[in-house]
Amino acid sequence: MSGGAAAAETYVHPYVPRDLELPGFVPNFLTIVDIVIPYATGSLLAVLLVWFFSGRCARVCKTDRLIMCWWIFTGLTHIVLEGYFVFSPEFYKKKTPCFLAEVWKEYSKGDSRYAARDSGIVTVEGITAVLEGPASLLAVYAIGAQKPYRYTLQFAVCLGQLYGCLVYFITAYLDGDNFSTNSYYYWVYFIGANSSWTVIPTLIAIRCWKNISAALSADKKKKAQ
Amino acid sequence: MSGGAAAAETYVHPYVPRDLELPGFVPNFLTIVDIVIPYATGSLLAVLLVWFFSGRCARVCKTDRLIMCWWIFTGLTHIVLEGYFVFSPEFYKKKTPCFLAEVWKEYSKGDSRYAARDSGIVTVEGITAVLEGPASLLAVYAIGAQKPYRYTLQFAVCLGQLYGCLVYFITAYLDGDNFSTNSYYYWVYFIGANSSWTVIPTLIAIRCWKNISAALSADKKKKAQ
Numbered sequence: 001m002s003g004g005a006a007a008a009e010t011y012v013h014p015y016v017p018r019d020l021e022l023p024g025f026v027p028n029f030l031t032i033v034d035i036v037i038p039y040a041t042g043s044l045l046a047v048l049l050v051w052f053f054s055g056r057c058a059r060v061c062k063t064d065r066l067i068m069c070w071w072i073f074t075g076l077t078h079i080v081l082e083g084y085f086v087f088s089p090e091f092y093k094k095k096t097p098c099f100l101a102e103v104w105k106e107y108s109k110g111d112s113r114y115a116a117r118d119s120g121i122v123t124v125e126g127i128t129a130v131l132e133g134p135a136s137l138l139a140v141y142a143i144g145a146q147k148p149y150r151y152t153l154q155f156a157v158c159l160g161q162l163y164g165c166l167v168y169f170i171t172a173y174l175d176g177d178n179f180s181t182n183s184y185y186y187w188v189y190f191i192g193a194n195s196s197w198t199v200i201p202t203l204i205a206i207r208c209w210k211n212i213s214a215a216l217s218a219d220k221k222k223k224a225q
Numbered sequence: 226m227s228g229g230a231a232a233a234e235t236y237v238h239p240y241v242p243r244d245l246e247l248p249g250f251v252p253n254f255l256t257i258v259d260i261v262i263p264y265a266t267g268s269l270l271a272v273l274l275v276w277f278f279s280g281r282c283a284r285v286c287k288t289d290r291l292i293m294c295w296w297i298f299t300g301l302t303h304i305v306l307e308g309y310f311v312f313s314p315e316f317y318k319k320k321t322p323c324f325l326a327e328v329w330k331e332y333s334k335g336d337s338r339y340a341a342r343d344s345g346i347v348t349v350e351g352i353t354a355v356l357e358g359p360a361s362l363l364a365v366y367a368i369g370a371q372k373p374y375r376y377t378l379q380f381a382v383c384l385g386q387l388y389g390c391l392v393y394f395i396t397a398y399l400d401g402d403n404f405s406t407n408s409y410y411y412w413v414y415f416i417g418a419n420s421s422w423t424v425i426p427t428l429i430a431i432r433c434w435k436n437i438s439a440a441l442s443a444d445k446k447k448k449a450q
Contacts, residue, residue, distance in 0.1 A: 119399035120345040123392050148441040152434050155377065156384055163388045167348050174344035209377050212437050215444040216373040222447060 013092070015112035016181050022092055022115055028105045029097035035106055038099065039081075046072045050140060057144045063207075067154070068140050070200060074161075075136030083129035089117055109181040110189020111172070120171045124164045132160045155208035158201035165198050238317070240337035241406050247317055247340055253330050254322035260331055263324065264306075271297045275365060282369045288432075292379070293365050295425055299386075300361030308354035314342055334406040335414020336397070345396045349389045357385045380433035383426035390423050 013025040047069045054065040084100040085091065092108070092115045094101035108115040135157045142150040172179060172190075180186035238250045272294045279290040309325040310316065317333070317340045319326035333340040360382045367375040397404060397415075405411035 119396045120348075120392070122399055123345075123395040126395065127388065127391055146445070148438040148445065149434065151441065152380065152437045155380070159381055159384050160388060163352065163385060166352055167345070167392060170348040170351065171344045174347055209374065212377045212441070213373040215440045216376065216437070218447065219440040219443050220371070220373065222443065 013115070014181055015108055015115055015179075017112070017178055020112055020116055024090070024093040025115075026093055026095050028102055030099070030102045030106075032106060035099070035102055039103070043073050043076065046076055054144055057146075059146055060144060064143050067204060067207075068143050070204070071136045071139040071143070071154075071157075074197070074200075075133050075140070078128050078133030078136060082125045083133060085114065086122060086126045086129050091115075107189055107193070110179075110185040110193070112179045112181075113172070118171075120167060124167050127160065128164055132157050132164075135160075151208040151211050155205055155212070158205035158208070161197050161201040162205070165194060168194065238340070239406055240333055240340055240404075242337070242403055245337055245341055249315070249318040250340075251318055251320050253327055255324070255327040255331075257331060260324070260327055264328070268298050268301065271301055279369055282371075284371055285369060289368050292429060292432075293368050295429070296361045296364040296368070296379075296382075299422070299425075300358050300365070303353050303358030303361060307350045308358065310339065311347060311351045311354050316340075332414055332418070335404075335410040335418065337404045337406075338397070338400075343396075345392060349392050352385065353389055357382050357389075360385075376433040376436050380430055380437070383430035383433070386422050386426040387430070390419060393419065 010023075011025050011027050013020070013022050014027070015022070050068050050072045051065060054060055054068050060068075081100065081103055085104050088101065088104075091098075091101040091104045094105075104114055111121075113121045135153060139150070139154050139157060141147075142153050147153075180190055235248075236250050236252050238245070238247045239252070240247070275293050275297045276290060279285055279293050285293075306325065306328055310329050313326065313329075316323075316326040316329045319330075329339055336346075338346045360378060364375070364379050364382060366372075367378050372378075405415055
């Protein structure tokens, strides 16, 4: 069936479980390559800009600059991609190729709870887009300006991301773990695409924990002198 | 109908929505007073013990001692009460007066998603009982021993509790906000019983944020000297 089909025409959605009802569903216009290339290019541009400008900040080490690159990438993903999902309950009905709707039509093959508007998913994505997104961008600034709250802020966002991942995976497991079109989408989309948001926040959270503890130990010694 | 009814006898549950199916449901044996008194007494005892022993710790101020009392109370609530719920999916079928099952039979009048075993609720309660409960008890020790990680740990648990509350209330709203037997249970159980876990973690988190920032500022000045 073509994209220009009449409004009355109904399409069969590719999602699992098969009995999921999505009246008005319209299939993807873009391929996965058409979706990934703009996302990767846009992200790479933002990352390169932050890498370049962070080089001009005094007292910001290379690890901090790399972490700033992560925060710009994750912050924009939270605000733009996940923000669109949260406030667009009917994305799967889009009759014209809207890039952000295409992202979620495609991703729903890995987790149909997105198209089904599962309340747990909408809640976690809402918290991520509205709170963690802007906080990630603030982290870029806080590191660059070496603000005293920089580790606390990063630690908070990392914990939010990790809590979100826990809710995401545990609810899927408890609800039967049957939301992927096939095992390819399960491993590449559901597991693969989310793995960065479990590994990287864990590493950054550990680093923040250590740096805060070191500062408090130093402060304690200073006061004891 | 009496508590000693035959196994085949069926009871009508008091929960909303009315079409919620709970085969094997057995009504409460204990009244709300029978439930609250042991919980309040046990909590008060634990709190008094911590208040007494924390008075013997050197360099622990009164605010810290009060916060230690909160951590013992919330830690035991998470581990004992919420831990029981997480690992007892059939609590509403208990045919004998088991105190912990009675707690959740009663609380389900404020939020039937507990009896219904909603996956979001089980997930949030699981994270709370398994991670935040032991971490709260560790916070009692960390404050008492003035460990350098004490603020980071408390901050982490507070954020976990706040994230849990957000998921708890937002999913209820998205799913129609119709899980209380009547407005009394809505305001006293659903809103009232949870309000401490939004207000107190917010206050402690702000205090931790400020103390960490102060230590990092002091550390920065020291390095700059």
